Amino acid sequence: MDSATFLPKYLHLYRRILEERIHDRRPIGIDVTVDGLAFLLGEENTIKLFQSLMALKERARMEEKRKRPINIFLLNRGRASDRLVSWIALYSQYVIEFCSSVDSTKEKMVIRKSPLPDFKPREGGYRFWIERGRVIIE
Structure with missing residues (x-):
């Protein structure tokens, strides 16, 4: 290649x-x-x-x-x-950043960019993890 x-x-x-x-x-x-x-x-x-x-x-x-x-x-x-x-x-169009946390099973998820007209990054972001095969965003 x-x-x-x-x-x-x-x-x-x-x-x-x-x-x-x-x-x-x-x-x-x-x-x-x-x-x-x-x-x-x-x-x-x-x-x-x-x-x-x-x-x-x-x-x-x-x-x-x-x-x-x-x-x-x-x-x-x-x-x-x-x-x-x-x-x-x-x-x-979208930029989503995942950052590892002290708890290795959960990560911080921050949406940095979006084409939505009223988009504003959420202070602190979201918590993201997978539990029993399901994606959970809090």
Whole structure:
């Protein structure tokens, strides 16, 4: 895998999944960790890939009549540069940060960015954990 072939391969696979599996449902994609991609391809190449991907998504939004996908990009902030974090935040509609707490089974969840018109970050955030296979947000 390299930066020249990643996006064409990704798009080919994505289109195939849309045609064969998704049909008229809204697709949700969880992609590799962005910090891992930057490690494999280099930070500059990863940023360029995201710029290309966002341009392709905008073109598809205008030209294609189908439900728009929800993409979830995971980022380990401890492994990424501030520059990479800034670029990903710029392209993201939502930014949700999870922080470990003293109790290792519960994390603090803070919504940093949202396109909702009246959005204001909640002071202190939320608590997030999984209990008996269920996600709990308090």
